[in-house]
């Protein structure tokens with residue numbers, strides 16, 4: 248018997264008016280794996296991440312996370328259940344400090360309610376200090392000089408450090424599943440390789456972190472994924488090890504159809 252998957256979608260469908268963006272998707276993400284979600288432009292990759300993270304709602308079908316039905320769960324509930332993500336377009340609040348941006352990812356730890364936080368101000372301050380210490384540690388693993396910029400505005404950072412901050416924000420809540428949407432966006436090949444290697448290094452030290460990565464840089468997908476699912480027009484057309492899906496004629500044809 249195989250262990251149940253960490254994330255399971257069954258018949259997952261998303262419609263935008265007449266457009267079937269996701270068409271009856273059955274996708275399993277196993278505990279501890281790095282799953283590559285690939286496919287031509289517009290094939291539904293970001294939509295899949297959006298529907299499982301509660302940004303879009305499913306038109307039909309179901310999603311389970313660690314055995315619990317999360318099909319209609321809110322984004323807040325999902326984040327508290329251990330799901331975190333980064334976005335294809337950067338979502339940092341640039342005038343705010345690195346710390347302020349990262350703390351947004353730790354909301355569930357600070358959100359004991361206004362009344363509690365007003366009365367238990369010592370406890371709140373201690374929790375904020377603990378998060379700052381953890382944020383500094385995480386940033387240090389990515390880039391030691393970044394740890395010293397905890398209270399600098401995010402706008403003062405270069406692209407690669409901004410991406411690191413976004414990833415730290417996803418990791419600070421100690422998620423089980425992290426969704427990475429096109430980590431290469433806005434960065435060079437070398438920068439992308441570097442950041443992804445850093446994520447994998449941190450993953451090792453955290454133990455058991457499961458990742459879904461959407462990426463068009465196939466070299467990266469080949470290097471870092473355990474398994475891939477290929478989408479085309481919202482349908483799953485293939486899944487398996489990268490080298491097998493990459494040589495599949497149906498997959499090759501889907502990619503040839505795009506400019």
Ligand SMILES: Nc1ncnc2c1ncn2[C@@H]1O[C@H](COP(=O)(O)OP(=O)(O)O)[C@@H](O)[C@H]1O
Pocket residue numbers: 263266268286287288289290291292293294295
């Ligand atoms: N909010 C939306 N409203 C209408 N159509 C959308 C929306 N989001 C995505 N789509 C459409 O759904 C399809 C899949 O898009 P997307 O998931 O962004 O593709 P990918 O990430 O694979 O490039 C595309 O045809 C896109 O135009």
Ligand SMILES: [Mg+2]
Pocket residue numbers: 292293294335
């Ligand atoms: Mg996309």
